[in-house]
């Protein structure tokens with residue numbers, strides 16, 4: 155089957171499965187899961203982890219894969235001898251190649267890891283085609299509706315994405331990847347770095363006039379403020395949020411400012427199309443291509459209606475580096491009854507991505523800093539791990555609890571992080587915000603065990619005084 159025929163087949167299968175109802179979704183999940191588990195037994199990592207477990211054992215009998223397993227045994231997670239940790243990591247040092255297929259055929263991305271090494275992910279063409287068909291048929295088409303699709307087409311189909319582009323992160327890998335629709339679609343999408351000042355992003359958008367925007371909700375919210383205050387006049391059909399939890403007030407502001415719906419999505423390095431939001435505000439999981447298991451501290455299943463401790467994910471589409479029962483670290487709650495939107499796909503709410511936007515004020519302007527804008531700044535600073543925490547301790551202070559690697563040159567690493575943070579704050583029109591290194595090391599939330607990366611200790615109105 156040619157590439158286009160394969161894409162059409164996948165897209166029509168996604169539409170048919172959704173139309174046929176829950177039974178059709180479950181059947182596909184069962185069949186694809188059996189295929190994936192049989193295939194995964196050929197991989198050294200799973201041969202080792204699953205030794206002694208009968209080959210007909212169900213998914214719940216298999217031990218979950220930890221970040222440490224994945225980082226330390228990366229070369230055992232693949233069969234292709236060309237895919238090696240060191241080679242892929244070298245490729246990722248070149249940020250001009252974000253989204254470009256690696257070795258001409260693999261989509262790659264990274265996420266936080268352990269012991270100073272990142273978790274790296276490799277996806278094959280087949281799984282990227284699945285991802286693309288799901289985003290098309292279950293996200294963009296229903297979100298736009300027939301009227302919105304026509305309006306988007308009439309406006310040249312231009313879509314702008316505002317994300318972190320300084321690393322091979324999942325959102326960048328997904329958005330920057332060349333479209334299967336060919337060069338016309340590529341020319342109609344633009345990516346803008348969120349590390350640029352919001353004024354510059356707004357000017358670029360005003361010049362390019364996209365019909366839809368995609369980005370972290372905190373950035374979309376900043377642009378909504380620009381629009382509401384008259385410095386921007388975009389005419390949008392749709393706004394799509396990725397990667398972060400959408401604060402209700404931000405959602406209301408974005409929808410009011412642009413006069414279009416905001417729709418949220420759920421994706422991770424392990425699977426770039428876990429679920430998409432419906433008009434009722436629930437994320438519907440693409441259960442025919444991904445298995446999500448909400449579990450408690452002891453990894454026992456958590457029933458619908460209760461928040462999980464964490465979530466295990468199994469990606470049924472990727473065969474080059476099978477992801478089976480990865481700990482996502484997200485707390486989810488499955489909706490117990492069918493969703494009133496009528497979608498047969500299971501509906502969930504996600505809490506894991508709940509980092510706060512930090513709101514500062516300068517010269518009468520409110521500036522919300524996107525959590526991912528801060529978190530991704532540490533990028534590749536030698537000696538700093540991904541688990542640092544950013545705390546707004548008062549109206550003018552950003553305190554950082556830095557996660558240093560063992561043996562790091564702490565003073566040198568901090569000087570570089572401080573320099574980047576100050577530049578980031580200046581770029582966002584906050585020259586007066588002070589950056590301090592906290593004497594406290596990063597700490598997990600004692601209740602949930604989650605590492606929240608950004609939060610504010612300032613009362614809601616305290617910042618307005620400046």
Ligand SMILES: [Zn+2]
Nearest residue numbers: 432434493495
């Ligand atoms: Zn729904």
